[in-house]
Amino acid sequence: MKFSELADYFEKLEATTKRNEMVALLAELFKNLSPEEVEKVAYLCQERLVPNYEKIEFGMSEKLVAKSLAKALSKDEEEVWTLYKEIGDLGALAQRYIGEGKGELEILDVYNRLMEIATTTGKGSIEKKTDRLAELFSHLSGKEAKYISRIVLGRLRLGIGDPTILDAFSYAYSGDKSLRPVIERAYNLCSDLGLVGFTLFSKGLDALRDFKVQVGKPIRMALAERLPSAEEIISKIGRCSVEPKFDGFRCQIHKDGDNIKIFSRNLEDNTEMFPDLVEGARKQIGAEKAIIEGEALAFNEEAQEFFPFQVTVQRKRKYEIETVMADLPLKLFAFDLLYVDGEDYTPKPYIERREKLKSLILPGDVIMVADSIITEDPKELNLFFENAIGSGLEGIVAKRVDAPYQAGARNFNWIKLKRSYKGELTDTVDLVILGYYVGRGARTKLGIGSLLAGVYDPESDTFKTVAKIGSGLTEEEWIKMKGLLDEIRVDNKPSRVVSILEPDIWVEPKYVVEVRADEITRSPVHTAGKDEGELGYALRFPRVEKFVRIDRKPEDATTVQEILEMYNMQKKVEVKE
Structure with missing residues (x-):
């Protein structure tokens, strides 16, 4: 297929906010592509050339793309930059001046x-990149150049999330969404939409069913549900394994001989950031090939205690790694085993995975197996919980002893219980920033006064509002926040955002903040959980507890269903009190 035809599809996708139409358009597109084209288009729809975990990025700023356009148009760079400032979108500028x-x-x-x-x-x-992009522009129509500009800058703005592409694969192959579970399972095991699409359309459904865990390809991580008390946890899952809940970096470590890869919760390759974990994995994972999961925390050697997350997060950097590593060495608490020496452990019950993990981790200073107890007694679970809180940790995670590892799933196989404060929510929530309001009063000079934030709805692959947040950040953090958001501001409401409220500035759903609130209430103006003729849900007195979570993708945010469950848990607590 010619790229001009793909640009036509992109234009149609950009013009609709209806998910069913998006799925239908993508399905039609995929049916008309070769398997190799399906693979590449799946990446391009994500504004990438490879899956998330591979470190290939364009590395071109707006200035460089504008420079390439200037060369292609034989215009002065300053003239193109001035035009861009007037139009506000290099893609639109490219389309206007390159022409039909x-x-x-x-x-x-x-x-x-x-x-x-x-x-x-x-x-x-840098010069070679700008020259090559300019040369590419010279072979494109204006419409094609529009989407190439946006892909290079990571601002395609089609409103297509992973679930939409997975549904489209199913419709393209079978005419309905019945294949979604098989397709999603394959994706959860390899985290590579392009590979899933290529395999489906070149080798068929049986090849997807045969997908296996592979060392080097991150497995989408299992997530925990919430319950408000030890009693409800035991009532829900009975006899369970209970571990501390650490507040650090979730890590998935892949070992293939001496080759170590460390993937984050959002599937980024963070290997180079954590050389101490790499060396620890080489020495302490007693297998030729293995995949383990754990939580990494910065450790205070002098005080023999863990630093809070705000300190641990300083380890996530690209520069001065050795210096910071000396000041903030990491410890990894391993809590799950997914693969070892040719055997996939994800289908095995948790208790079996745990026992194998304990025998796999060799003595050393970097990796240790997280403490745990097995209990069906709420009092014993509560005591373990209080000990975890007393040690400065977040709480506990209870795990069904007979449950497999369900990649990419959030369910009651794992249940977290975090410290609660009387009159407050039992837990914090992770919200996606959808826009901001300009400052009023004392914040007028900052140009930003509050955030419009939302939760993720995986059913519709959209973000729905749940809070306006105006507290929790220092003046310096507000200034930093505005700088981050202005880089992703858009003229109109993004297609994946469902909102009644209209902020002064819309932004692409990209950044996640951790928020605490007093309670969840029903709301006529917020869209989280809002059905026709009914109220939605909102956070009362929300405040930012942790600045932008770089370890979270927008789709990792708290979901609408979780907000509903937390609202119901909150009502139970109120009744008990």
């Missing part, structure tokens, strides 16, 4: 040229 017509390049040709740009490194690489 049809480009003749095939999708795979465009993809290969983009890959060449992204992988250009070394001396003079």
